[in-house]
Amino acid sequence: MNAIHRFDVLDSFRGICAACVVFFHIQLVSGFTESVFIRNADLLVNFFFVLSGFVLSYAYGSRKELNFRTFLVSRTFRLVPLHWVMLAVFVVLEAFKVLAIKKGVELNYAPFTGAFAPSEFLPNLLLVQAWTPLTETMSFNYPSWSISVEYYMYLIFAAFMLLSGAMRYWVWGLVSLTAFALLFGHVPVLTERALTGLSCFFAGALTYRLFAAVSRSWKPDATLMTWLEGAALISVAVVNSTRFANQSLVASLLFCPVVFIFAFEAGRLSNLLKARPLALLGRLSYSMYMTHVAVLFCLMSVFIVLEQRTGQQLTTIFEGRRYLDTGSALGNSVLAIVFFLVVVMVSVVTHHYIEVKGQALGRRLIEWRGRKIKASGVGATE
Numbered sequence: 594m595n596a597i598h599r600f601d602v603l604d605s606f607r608g609i610c611a612a613c614v615v616f617f618h619i620q621l622v623s624g625f626t627e628s629v630f631i632r633n634a635d636l637l638v639n640f641f642f643v644l645s646g647f648v649l650s651y652a653y654g655s656r657k658e659l660n661f662r663t664f665l666v667s668r669t670f671r672l673v674p675l676h677w678v679m680l681a682v683f684v685v686l687e688a689f690k691v692l693a694i695k696k697g698v699e700l701n702y703a704p705f706t707g708a709f710a711p712s713e714f715l716p717n718l719l720l721v722q723a724w725t726p727l728t729e730t731m732s733f734n735y736p737s738w739s740i741s742v743e744y745y746m747y748l749i750f751a752a753f754m755l756l757s758g759a760m761r762y763w764v765w766g767l768v769s770l771t772a773f774a775l776l777f778g779h780v781p782v783l784t785e786r787a788l789t790g791l792s793c794f795f796a797g798a799l800t801y802r803l804f805a806a807v808s809r810s811w812k813p814d815a816t817l818m819t820w821l822e823g824a825a826l827i828s829v830a831v832v833n834s835t836r837f838a839n840q841s842l843v844a845s846l847l848f849c850p851v852v853f854i855f856a857f858e859a860g861r862l863s864n865l866l867k868a869r870p871l872a873l874l875g876r877l878s879y880s881m882y883m884t885h886v887a888v889l890f891c892l893m894s895v896f897i898v899l900e901q902r903t904g905q906q907l908t909t910i911f912e913g914r915r916y917l918d919t920g921s922a923l924g925n926s927v928l929a930i931v932f933f934l935v936v937v938m939v940s941v942v943t944h945h946y947i948e949v950k951g952q953a954l955g956r957r958l959i960e961w962r963g964r965k966i967k968a969s970g971v972g973a974t975e
Contacts, residue, residue: 598651601875602858603644605866606851608874608881610637612933614736615885619892619932622909622918624925633833636844638739639793643848645743646797647856649750651805654761654798659754663959668747670955672879673720675947676740679883680717683709683733686890693894698901700894701915708732720744723786730786736882742790749791750798762802769795776842793845800849804856818860825851826862880940880948888936893917 616626617634625631653659690704705711713732716722723730723741730738749768753761772792775782782788829851832844855863874881893908896917900907909916919925 600648600651600856600858601872602855602863602866603647603852604875604878605868605871606855606875607641607644608871608876608878610634610640611878611881612874613637615881615933615936616929618736618886619889619929620914620916621925621929622916623922624929626926626929628834629836630830630834633836633840636833636841639789639841639845640848640851641739642743642746642790642793643797643800643845643852645746646750646794646799647801647804647852649747650798650801653750653754654801655805656754657757659751661751662962664751665748666955666958666962668744670951670958672740672744674951674954675880675883675943676720676734676737677718678943678947679734679737679887680714682887684714686887698898700897708735717741723784723790726781726784730784734883734886736886738786739790740883742787743794746790746794750794762799765795765798769793769799773842773845777839789841789845793848796845796849797852800853801856804853808857813857813859815859815861818854818857819862820860821854822860822862825854874937877937877940877944880944881936884939884943885936888932888939892932 613631613634614637616631619626621627653664687704687709690700693700694704702709708729708731710729710732713722713729716725716728717733717737720737720741722728722732723738724745753764756764769792772788772795774780776785776788776792783791828847829844832840832847837843854860855866857863858867893915896907897915899905907918909918917925917928919928
């Protein structure tokens with residue numbers, strides 16, 4: 594098997610998008626996080642789905658056969674360890690609310706109610722919370738809704754691998770188009786978030802098939818690719834800095850050519866995106882995405898306690914949401930940057946001790962299974 598190629602520029606993009614989502618979730622009265630681009634940064638989650646489809650299509654899509662057990666173990670230990678750890682963290686944080694109330698401090702919502710009700714724990718544990726209207730999609734560690742969607746898309750992808758030849762690609766296209774059509778028509782066959790994931794993921798998978806076909810016979814010109822990369826970034830900036838009907842659908846479709854263009858890594862902007870700080874964000878992107886809301890809870894709690902103890906207004910309730918406020922736009926912007934740096938530091942720890950070790954455990958299980966099969970004399974299809 595050929596060595597796995599890492600799309601470094603796309604990894605950096607993943608990190609940048611994760612950073613934007615982090616800034617999206619910290620709500621401040623003023624400052625750069627209140628720009629339209631950041632307020633629309635939830636659209637960038639669609640990029641994650643497109644990129645996941647692209648990468649899985651690269652890694653597995655052209656294989657004649659897929660070892661489902663190996664695939665399942667690999668994907669599970671990529672996503673689940675950190676998800677379960679953060680789910681446990683949020684249960685602890687809810688218990689902390691109970692203790693805070695006993696001390697006379699009320700932290701936002703009552704503990705273990707609404708999105709944090711005990712009934713929401715099992716759906717989150719099994720990663721099904723985003724697939725059914727019977728559960729609260731944004732419960733506990735609410736960014737994990739996209740992990741819920743992505744995990745079961747992996748299984749759907751694996752099932753489609755049973756199809757031979759070009760048939761699987763036609764099915765990918767059919768699923769993507771159907772999901773896009775259901776979203777456009779507001780037909781609630783599944784939750785909107787599940788349909789978004791399906792449409793983007795399989796659009797991304799097809800994007801890689803196009804990339805593979807083109808890259809075999811075309812050598813990109815650096816100047817041309819620089820112009821295309823610039824146009825792609827401007828397009829994303831424009832779409833994310835405005836508000837219009839079906840914006841999520843347009844963003845999803847836009848991310849496909851963006852991924853296609855930057856996958857070549859041939860323009861000057863691609864070279865800039867390979868910078869070490871951006872590469873680090875790419876490696877930490879999953880941890881940043883999964884840990885930042887817990888860090889935000891701690892920050893919010895500090896502000897609420899200080900507000901109650903000092904009598905100074907440090908938070909504002911607007912349309913049912915609590916916003917933090919240091920008293921100036923500059924102070925709020927500095928707070929957002931400090932918050933982001935803390936998230937990065939926390940993510941360094943979780944990436945090394947949970948993500949990396951979880952993936953290593955998955956590889957050991959796969960190797961152990963392979964040795965066991967080999968010892969029994971039964972062949973394994975890879």
